[in-house]
Amino acid sequence: MCGIFCLLSLSAAHFETDTTVSEHLKRRGPNWSQNLTVTGRNGCYQCVFSAHVLHMRGSLTTQPLQDTTGNVLVWNGEVFGGLPVMPEENDAAVIAQRLSSCGRPSEILSVLSSIQGPWGFIYYQKAGEYLWFGRDFFGRRSLLWKFDAEVLTLTSVAVHTSGSDLCPWQEVPAVGVYRVDLKAATEAGMVTLEVYPWARVGNDDTSTLQCVPSGCVALMNQSGLVLTSPVSPLNSSIPNSLNETETHSNTQLSVKDLEQLLASKEKNEEVNCLTCVLSEAVRRRVQSLPFEKKDSSPDDDHATVAILFSGGIDSMILAALADRHIPAHQPIDLLNVAFKLQEPKKQKESAKKKNKNMTTASKPDGANSPKFSPFDVPDRITGKAGLKELQELNPERRWNFVEINVTQEELQKMRHGRICHLVHPLDTVLDDSIGCAVWFAARGTGFIMEDNDQRPFSSSAKVILTGIGADEQLAGYSRHRVRFKMSGYEGLVQELAMELGRISSRNLGRDDRVIGDHGKEARFPYLDEDVVSYLNSLPVWEKADLSLPRGVGEKLLLRLTAKQLGLGQSAVLPKRAMQFGSRIAKMEDSHEKASDRCTRLCIG
Structure with a gap:
């Protein structure tokens, strides 16, 4: 790059x-x-x-x-x-x-x-x-x-x-x-x-x-010349029998339910094909690295590949597939960013009165925390749960779960000094939130846990895998459910076509500038040409079934793929946007809309 x-x-x-x-x-x-x-x-x-x-x-x-x-x-x-x-x-x-x-x-x-x-x-x-x-x-x-x-x-x-x-x-x-x-x-x-x-x-x-x-x-150009499209056109076929918008009750299905769905839906062929093309896309991106001479020995202490990691299905699948193609002795860095929360006033008051041994509510990964942590944001909790799944999947691999903690003071400093220039010329509240979150995550500076102790850590990986493209192709956003409810599968197909068509102006240029600022390269397996062509070839109902509840219906084919790869609870986690999962959105004006022009990005 x-x-x-x-x-x-x-x-x-x-x-x-x-x-x-x-x-x-x-x-x-x-x-x-x-x-x-x-x-x-x-x-x-x-x-x-x-x-x-x-x-x-x-x-x-x-x-x-x-x-x-x-x-x-x-x-x-x-x-x-x-x-x-x-x-x-x-x-x-x-x-x-x-x-x-x-x-x-x-x-x-x-x-x-x-x-x-x-x-x-x-x-x-x-x-x-x-x-x-x-x-x-x-x-x-x-x-x-x-x-x-x-x-x-x-x-x-x-x-x-x-x-x-x-x-x-x-x-x-x-x-x-x-x-x-x-x-x-x-x-x-x-x-x-x-x-x-x-x-x-x-x-x-x-x-x-x-x-x-x-x-x-x-x-x-007067000659009428065009560049040949590198991907197959989107399959827009919609059988009348499927053009329905009736939805099931919005309750979460379990991993066991997903296993039964895998059998009942008879999607094994589609799941196998997606696993194959996505695995190859990851392989290309984790093995295309600086050429090593035969007499040189690899550095086993430093990862060459990192993943923007929330513990959600997109990043979990990338981690599981990277594990297949990166030598077992090399670590993989899982970059998990959290923005500092303010401790709730009620909790501050009750903490003085209640017993020190009293624990907080149970977390999704089953762990109880004895005290409030200002960095226990949703992505940190699901990230730790995802780490356990990966450790069970390959206990021999060294998984560096990098906890990247950001205070409001550091956010303001780096936004003004660096990030505002990188996000530019985009200028919305959403661009600010995601741009800042990705910049700090890609920097990879935080700590890892070793023998129950925190150790300062800075990721050395030049390659950063990101899950962009999965939601856009497999109906992962809440707006896809809204469109499906209003217009059925025909409306959903139109929405997905629009999503992929505008991804360059909404996401990719900005994220390339932000990640590249650290002398690192963003790589996008879900946007590999063969992956997009395969997903485009499938009718929309093979990729998503939005009549099913959140955590299952959106990105259904990807969830079935995750289950086949041996992943567990992460396969049925509902979509959570990075700005909310990392809690950067909570640091700023809660009354802002994502599409509003962000004054924090302005240079005075």
């Missing part, structure tokens, strides 16, 4: 890059930093490329990559399939070599379409003097843009400045790739973006052309 940057000036004037932006980029790529300037014929334009490399696979390959004919590539991505990349090879070098052999736009599109995995890129094609850039189909890597005073700037991460910005940063829409004819742009004094869209069912081209920086113009 890398921090990538390009400044295109439509004149020969020299422009300095923002030093704060450079610092953000360097944190994303701490292993190598380098700049490269390309000047057009007769000095009519200037491109300043900057790359900051996080070494993830193969031998360390420096960027920007410039070939013998003058083509330049800055690449922020991972090739997990589609193009052959050997263990000792670096994917950026492989992509650069492939692009160097391309002449026509169709050839460049063919290379990009074949890549399975996340990417954001900027490519200067010397022949013809074109600048290409864009994001993958799901937008799993961040890329921002703005146009100001005849300067187009592209970057992985920006800076949030005070006051009203007349030329604000925007996320580059993950609708395809873009090409700028540099000669034509210089002559016209403006940037025209030629769009080569992904082939999507129901793609709205008109909205694409409007989401561009002020001062730029976007036009669909």
